[in-house]
Amino acid sequence: xxxxxxxVCFLFLFFGRNVAVAQHLQPHFNASEYAELLKMADRMVxxxxxxxxxxxxxxxxxxxxxxxxxxxxxWDLWKRKDGVGIIVIRGTVGTxxxxxxxxxxxxxxxxxxxxxxxxxxxPYKVAEDPKAYVHAGWMLAVAAMGPDMIRKINEYYxxxxxxxxxxxxxxxxAISFLxxxxxxxxxxxxxxxxxxxxxxxxxxxGNLNYAxxxxxxxxxxxxxxxxxxxxxxxxxxxxxxxxxxxxxxxPFSNIKASMKDQKWAIRWVLNYMYGRLDRPxxxxxxxxxxxxGKFAYTRVKKILPEYQRPDxxxxxxxxxxxxxxxxxxxQGYDEKFPFDGKNIFRHHMLDPYRWExxxxxxxxxx
Numbered sequence: 001x002x003x004x005x006x007x008v009c010f011l012f013l014f015f016g017r018n019v020a021v022a023q024h025l026q027p028h029f030n031a032s033e034y035a036e037l038l039k040m041a042d043r044m045v046x047x048x049x050x051x052x053x054x055x056x057x058x059x060x061x062x063x064x065x066x067x068x069x070x071x072x073x074x075w076d077l078w079k080r081k082d083g084v085g086i087i088v089i090r091g092t093v094g095t096x097x098x099x100x101x102x103x104x105x106x107x108x109x110x111x112x113x114x115x116x117x118x119x120x121x122x123p124y125k126v127a128e129d130p131k132a133y134v135h136a137g138w139m140l141a142v143a144a145m146g147p148d149m150i151r152k153i154n155e156y157y158x159x160x161x162x163x164x165x166x167x168x169x170x171x172x173x174a175i176s177f178l179x180x181x182x183x184x185x186x187x188x189x190x191x192x193x194x195x196x197x198x199x200x201x202x203x204x205x206g207n208l209n210y211a212x213x214x215x216x217x218x219x220x221x222x223x224x225x226x227x228x229x230x231x232x233x234x235x236x237x238x239x240x241x242x243x244x245x246x247x248x249x250x251p252f253s254n255i256k257a258s259m260k261d262q263k264w265a266i267r268w269v270l271n272y273m274y275g276r277l278d279r280p281x282x283x284x285x286x287x288x289x290x291x292x293g294k295f296a297y298t299r300v301k302k303i304l305p306e307y308q309r310p311d312x313x314x315x316x317x318x319x320x321x322x323x324x325x326x327x328x329x330x331q332g333y334d335e336k337f338p339f340d341g342k343n344i345f346r347h348h349m350l351d352p353y354r355w356e357x358x359x360x361x362x363x364x365x366x
Contacts, residue, residue, distance in 0.1 A: 024082040025163045025196050027221030029325045031361035034226065036060065037167045037198055038350055038357075038365060040078055040088045054354075054366050060086065064152060070116075070144030071101040071137065071303065073175070077152055085161045087149060089168035089175050097303055102171060102203070104137030104300055105237040105318075106293015108310040110181075110210055114143035115308035122147065126181035127206075127213035133313050134178060134206035135237070136293060138171070140300070140307070142178045149179070150188055163194040170233060170348065173202025177214055177223075177321050184217045197322070200226045201348055203236045204318040207245065211321035218322070225322030228356060230329050230337075230347035239318040240288060242281045288316040327356035 039057040059081035066075045072093055078086040092098045110127035122143040126134060153164060166183075168176040180197045183189060197218060202225060205214075214223060227234045293312040300307060337352050346352070354365040 023163065023194065024080075024084050025165070025194055027196070029221075029224055029226075031357060031363045033165075034198055034200075035354070035357055035363050035365045037086070037088070037165070037200070038169070038354060040076065040086065040167065041091070041169045041172070041200070042350060044074070044076070044088070044090045066145065066148055069148075070141045071104075071300070072098045073101075073141045073145055075145055075149065077156075079156070079161070083161055083163070085153070085156050085164040087164060087166045087179075089145070089166070089172035089179065091168065091170035091172040098171075100296065100299055100303070101137040101141060103292060104135075104140070104296040105316075106136045106289050106296065106312045107133035107207065107315050108136045108139060108312060110134050110206065110213070112311065114140060114310065115306070116140075116143060116304065117306035124182060125185040126178055127210050129209045129213055132206065132209035132213055133315050133317075134210055135174065135318075136310055136312070137296075137300075138174050138178055138205060139310075141175045142182050145175075146179060146182050146186070150183070150186060153183075153189060153193065157190055157193065162190070162192060164196075166195060166197045167200065168202070169200040169350065169353075170202065173199035173225075174205050177202065177205040180218065180223060181210075181214055195222065197223045198226060199224065199322055201228065201231055201233055201353065202322075203233055204239065204320050206319075206321070207315060207317045208319045211319050214321040215323070221323060223322045224325050225320060226325045226327065226353070228327045228329070228347055228352055230333070230352070232344070233348050234320065237292070237318050238288060238316065240281060240285045240316045242285050242315075242317070243278055244282070245315055245317040282314075285316045286314060289314060292316075327353060327360060329356065330359050332359070
């Protein structure tokens with residue numbers, strides 16, 4: 001009798017424990033899951049390309065809408081019926097302030113502090129590598145929204161929600177990359193929280209060193225980048241690679257010393273050719289940083305007077321991050337979404353993403 005009771009108790013504790021920690025989120029792209037996320041983006045009706053054409057998300061309810069912060073950033077928290085929390089980050093809205101955040105594209109280190117005002121200084125880290133650099137404008141958004149998100153994650157964690165999706169379309173997608181990285185290194189979050197990220201129609205968030213870090217912490221299908229191959233926005237910001245952007249061991253790190261072994265005439269020719277190629281790229285990189293970093297900062301300062309200028313770096317080598325999910329324009333796409341020569345966001349809006357999702361994965365997006 002005692003043996004039977006012990007066996008029953010063991011089975012109850014073992015299986016009961018596993019039921020308690022049952023994981024609902026799975027890695028890799030889930031077309032049906034992404035379709036529901038697009039419906040949530042659809043409900044951020046102040047974003048220009050969202051006019052609520054879809055039905056409400058299935059088995060989900062919005063439980064929190066954050067106040068506007070930063071450069072007109074906002075996020076929603078949804079709760080799915082199976083106990084998954086969903087963080088939805090708003091994209092660009094139709095104001096100059098919101099667009100300024102995108103153009104504020106000077107690169108800053110992946111570790112530092114951001115002073116939003118005299119009473120709000122946010123320490124941040126979004127990569128281990130000291131040569132990892134990220135977009136100044138979207139990092140400002142992370143500093144403005146991140147602490148509030150952590151508070152809400154902890155609040156719902158106490159209610160038993162230990163799994164969260166991070167999602168955003170366009171600017172929201174770019175911020176999603178950096179927010180996922182911020183959570184990976186931030187203090188104050190339980191270690192067993194599971195995150196899955198969908199960055200939809202997202203621009204490039206940082207340089208290759210940052211992308212390596214992001215792809216590593218989200219490895220095995222937990223960090224996805226969904227792109228319509230006709231959409232030009234994921235190709236931005238402009239990217240310039242110079243010899244400074246290579247990893248430490250590279251053929252350019254000691255090139256002048258290597259040339260000394262050549263005869264004088266050959267050395268002169270090689271130095272001339274190398275300089276003609278290297279110097280213009282470095283000048284262009286500095287110009288990008290000056291216009292999209294330092295000059296754009298002066299515009300941001302007018303909106304956020306107490307915001308402190310970050311430490312810009314001499315690099316502008318933007319690259320994509322995340323496991324790519326390509327929504328390819330299959331037969332019928334160009335007839336369905338013809339470009340009239342005016343609407344440059346034709347392929348960036350939610351409708352073409354929905355249509356391609358339906359055609360390729362055969363899911364209902366409405």
